Amino acid sequence: MKRTAVFCFLLCMVVQFFIIASSSYCQRMGYTKEEFMRRRAELMSKVDEGMIILFGNSMPGSSIRFRQDNDFYYLSGVEDLGAVMILIPEAQQSFLFLPKQNPREIMVSGANLLEDPEGAEKTGFTRLYPVSYLDEFIARLDTRNGGSLYVRLSPADLVDNSGYEVPLLYARRYRNHYDDQMPLESYRVEKLRRYYPYFTIKDVKPFIDRMRLIKSEEEIAVLRRNGRISALGVKEAMRVTHPGMYEYELEAAASHIFTKNGARGNAYPAIVGSGPNTCVWHYEANSRKMEAGDLVLMDFGADLDYLCIDITRTWPVSGRFTPEQREVYEIVLTVLKACIEAYKPGVTSEDVQKHVAEVMKKKGLDPRGLRGGIGHYVGMSVHDVGSRGIPLQPGMCFAIEPALYYPDKNMGIRIEDTILITESGCEVLSAEVPKEIKQIERLIQGRSSETKGEAPSKRR
Numbered sequence: 001m002k003r004t005a006v007f008c009f010l011l012c013m014v015v016q017f018f019i020i021a022s023s024s025y026c027q028r029m030g031y032t033k034e035e036f037m038r039r040r041a042e043l044m045s046k047v048d049e050g051m052i053i054l055f056g057n058s059m060p061g062s063s064i065r066f067r068q069d070n071d072f073y074y075l076s077g078v079e080d081l082g083a084v085m086i087l088i089p090e091a092q093q094s095f096l097f098l099p100k101q102n103p104r105e106i107m108v109s110g111a112n113l114l115e116d117p118e119g120a121e122k123t124g125f126t127r128l129y130p131v132s133y134l135d136e137f138i139a140r141l142d143t144r145n146g147g148s149l150y151v152r153l154s155p156a157d158l159v160d161n162s163g164y165e166v167p168l169l170y171a172r173r174y175r176n177h178y179d180d181q182m183p184l185e186s187y188r189v190e191k192l193r194r195y196y197p198y199f200t201i202k203d204v205k206p207f208i209d210r211m212r213l214i215k216s217e218e219e220i221a222v223l224r225r226n227g228r229i230s231a232l233g234v235k236e237a238m239r240v241t242h243p244g245m246y247e248y249e250l251e252a253a254a255s256h257i258f259t260k261n262g263a264r265g266n267a268y269p270a271i272v273g274s275g276p277n278t279c280v281w282h283y284e285a286n287s288r289k290m291e292a293g294d295l296v297l298m299d300f301g302a303d304l305d306y307l308c309i310d311i312t313r314t315w316p317v318s319g320r321f322t323p324e325q326r327e328v329y330e331i332v333l334t335v336l337k338a339c340i341e342a343y344k345p346g347v348t349s350e351d352v353q354k355h356v357a358e359v360m361k362k363k364g365l366d367p368r369g370l371r372g373g374i375g376h377y378v379g380m381s382v383h384d385v386g387s388r389g390i391p392l393q394p395g396m397c398f399a400i401e402p403a404l405y406y407p408d409k410n411m412g413i414r415i416e417d418t419i420l421i422t423e424s425g426c427e428v429l430s431a432e433v434p435k436e437i438k439q440i441e442r443l444i445q446g447r448s449s450e451t452k453g454e455a456p457s458k459r460r
């Protein structure tokens with residue numbers, strides 16, 4: 001009996017060691033500690049007064065992997081639950097607050113950085129504290145730091161919804177007054193105002209957004225890698241397409257490639273619409289059986305190390321475009337190529353639009369009915385932060401997604417690439433997935449001669 005107890009104790013110690021050794025900082029991520037330290041230092045030098053407080057996500061994901069709040073991750077690289085960060089610009093010091101976990105929490109989910117004696121060293125924070133000390137910490141500092149408290153007043157962005165979309169989702173929820181509960185974000189600000197009425201509350205978000213707009217060397221390396229992974233995924237879906245398959249099978253084919261190559265998940269739910277579904281911009285049921293003669297539109301990209309890629313391709317299920325599909329496809333492709341040509345440092349979206357109009361006029365193409373943007377920012381959120389109309393700069397990242405929809409013909413065609421502004425022009429990050437008609441037809445027809453798999457069953 002005693003021997004069993006000793007054994008159990010030793011086993012626990014071994015388990016503990018491995019848990020601590022696998023603390024969730026920078027796990028398999030493409031960033032160095034110095035990158036996060038540099039970002040914090042830059043933010044502090046821009047804000048230059050008072051105190052900055054940021055909250056991390058505090059609940060684990062249910063069916064999806066936990067994903068930290070974008071701004072919080074951007075400045076910390078920390079993926080622990082319930083984290084809070086305080087930055088003191090005047091002293092150039094940064095503090096991380098984490099919940100003190102009980103042994104059961106540690107046993108079930110692993111230890112957070114607070115349990116790690118090298119937590120501060122690993123993250124570059126000045127010090128780590130238990131979150132129960134947060135208010136006393138604020139109270140001790142309030143008079144010495146100018147009385148400004150920088151919090152996030154602008155809406156947070158999520159991986160698949162931008163800061164301008166999230167308030168719309170709330171507004172729609174408020175239509176039913178039983179659902180009109182205040183967002184956690186607003187509740188936190190409200191509480192800070194009530195607890196510390198002597199602080200001047202200011203918005204830190206514009207400072208962070210300006211930084212996130214221009215991608216760093218480390219971010220560019222991640223984006224390039226994700227561009228390749230996401231392109232390979234969509235290409236694989238294209239390759240395996242044949243009549244009789246269900247839309248969700250194409251999602252599976254692409255997801256397999258994403259996961260296999262280390263992506264933490266999708267940048268957004270896969271859109272795989274065939275036939276009439278090609279005309280639903282954000283169709284995501286992916287449950288229809290594809291038939292010969294249909295087009296299928298796939299809009300899908302991976303989330304790698306907290307950076308997204310946004311790709312759309314449209315292709316014929318049977319491997320050959322009809323003359324009518326071909327004609328529409330060529331128009332959309334021309335617009336996409338004209339945008340890519342025009343994207344370079346110094347130009348504005350208005351200039352890009354003008355260039356597209358000129359190209360279409362020269363080719364005698366009808367611009368009426370053209371949908372989809374000539375560009376939205378891409379980054380930690382697939383519809384990323386950044387104001388419109390400003391001149392392009394190296395390090396900015398966009399998705400270009402022209403489209404034409406004809407619901408009466410069950411024909412929607414959208415082609416989308418994610419691009420990075422370079423010193424001289426732009427780099428197409430998603431270039432590895434074909435978009436020329438010939439390449440697409442060759443890829444699908446090459447596959448159609450192979451043996452088909454088992455007949456799939458309908459998804460419930």
Ligand SMILES: [Mn+2]
Pocket residue numbers: 310376399401416
């Ligand atoms: Mn897009």
